[in-house]
Amino acid sequence: MKNYIAVDIGASSGRLLHSRVVNGKLVIEEIHRFKNGFQRINHHDRWNIDALVREIFIGLEKAKTKGIDQTYLGIDTWAVDYVLLNDSQEKIADPISYRDKRTKNKIEQLTNQFSKESIYHKTGIQFLELNTLYQLFAEDKSVLRKADKLLFIPDYIGFVLTGNQVTEITNASTTQMLNLRSSSFDPELLDLVEVTQDLFAPLTDAGTFLGKIQNKWFEQYDIPEVEVITVASHDTASAVIGVPATASDSWAYLSSGTWSLIGIETTNPVNTSKAFLNNFTNEWGAYGTYRFLKNIMGLWMVQEVKRVQNQELSFADMAKAADQYEYFTAIIDVNDTRFINPANMIGEIQQACRETLQPVPETIGEVVNCIYSSLAKSYQKELNHIEDIANRHIDQLYIVGGGSNVETLNQLTADLTKKTVYAGPNEATAIGNIIVQMVTTNELADIAEGRKLIQRSFEIEKYEPNNRIG
Structure with missing residues (x-):
């Protein structure tokens, strides 16, 4: 009987839920629940991403105590926010929340350079100040120049667990930067926010094996054997x-x-x-x-x-x-x-x-x-x-x-x-x-x-x- 664990993290809380099929029905049990929220740090509202990762491992340790020795795992979270990594593939800073006020009036400023109609024709995405397009437009350019990779929140967590980097498409589509026709990040929109395609890990469909949890984590935590699947993140x-x-x-x-x-x-x-x-x-x-x-x-x-x-x-x-x-x-x-x-x-x-x-x-x-x-x-x-x-x-x-x-x-x-x-x-x-x-x-x-x-x-x-x- 296969075991599945969903890591489901929202803006106010997160949880790990264990599931398997019993007598033809899907049975779900909550293993671990934890709080989430942003804090004002260095003039911005930021998520404590390291704390979220620790909570996942705490949940996996609880799963092990319940007799779950081997499991699949998928990660979903909110969209649009991201983590910037340096050349050593280390986090530059905790990610800024989409509710941060840095994007105020950025839609108007950006669309003075490139029309709303053109952006919508390319992306088909609703205009919201919280979209990644406007976050990157507002991003500190000195920080952005230090970045080697940008990973969205669930992709970053998957990277920490497995060492493998992807950009899952359901999350990436919310950025207002994916082109509906080319199915890739639009070069003109990337130019507007002064980034290149190389900043992003390869686009990946939901339903792809990401990899197994890195061996180093077994030295710190008593957790099951875990294979991570990139779900609709x-x-x-x-x-x-x-x-x-x-x-x-x-x-x-x-x-x-x-x-x-x-x-x-x-x-x-x-x-x-x-x-x-x-x-x-x-x-x-x-x-x-x-x-x-x-x-x-x-x-x-x-x-x-x-x-x-x-x-x-x-x-x-x-x-x-x-x-x-x-x-x-x-x-x-x-x-x-x-x-x-x-x-x-x-x-x-x-x-x-x-x-x-x-x-x-x-x-x-x-x-x-x-x-x-x-x-x-x-x-x-x-x-x-x-x-x-x-x-x-x-x-x-x-x-x-x-x-x-x-x-x-x-x-x-x-x-x-x-x-x-x-x-x-x-x-x-x-x-x-x-x-x-x-x-x-x-x-x-x-x-x-x-x-x-x-x-x-x-x-x-x-x-x-x-x-x-x-």
């Missing part, structure tokens, strides 16, 4: 693989967590003028697919409310408090850049409501109610755009990820969109990670078989739209 790409949908094309997905990613799976990009005008993205998926989607701020806003509140309320308590008020009393633009990393999310939401002459939420329940209302409205708007731009009728919306547990938001979304909503699994990202490992090792034939396995392995909640909301 962008967490959203893995989450979409983990959607328990049928072969029908009448479904859309919403990967709901720190970010909300709403879209469809396609075999061809949709980088039309209408897609450009509505700022939709065409991120690359596994096995020749594309993720035509819109990136929405997501539950980061609720996480920040929890951080700054004076009371110790759980997310479940906050959801209950939100239900005490009438929804859609106040609506904010959740994609306004003011909400990317404000000092006080509650105050920022209140100010946005004042500026638009709406009722100002005062209690925690009212603030969370405003967020849920605004997210549901945003989902409705973007799903309508998807149907129009991609010329596809959608009957079903699959909500996966941690946000699939928010019952109120699920029902509001069903009510507004008039679609049947299926919620779960909440661990879709890790499951998608594991499914790619299983296809790579020939335990599954393809993603379609993997999705059938997911359907029979996990409980999925169903929400039908009601008529209370027009």
